[in-house]
Amino acid sequence: MRERIYAVIQKIPAGQVATYGQVAALAGIPGHARQVGYALSALAEGSPVPWHRVVNARGEISLRSGGSAADLRQRLRLEAEGVVFDAQGRIPLELFRWRPGSRIEVEKAD
């Protein structure tokens, strides 16, 4: 099950982000956003999954209970890929949300 979720996350192009619900839908389990987050919680540090590109529906970085340095790493990684955060520490999903099937995946190709 988690394999399916990981597979979808790996399809997220750099510089863009996807919400939990979006990943769930793409994984074939719409409405099961919790399972996505749960799957990520079970991710290993060395996993080949760009989990940092997955944010909640508000465009914020979600993370496990309590304070963790993982969220900071996630933010830095996203910024390194071109994603920007507003003054509220959130990502403008209307600009960075991944659109499967869209041609904006490779902006340089024109």
Added chain:
DNA sequence: CCACTGACGAGTG
């Protein structure tokens, strides 16, 4: 097998 938990989402007031 039963109960509790948990990186969430959408709807309502």
Added chain:
DNA sequence: GCACTCGCCAGTG
């Protein structure tokens, strides 16, 4: 925009 409620179901003890 914020607070509250319900739904969802795999993992863990």
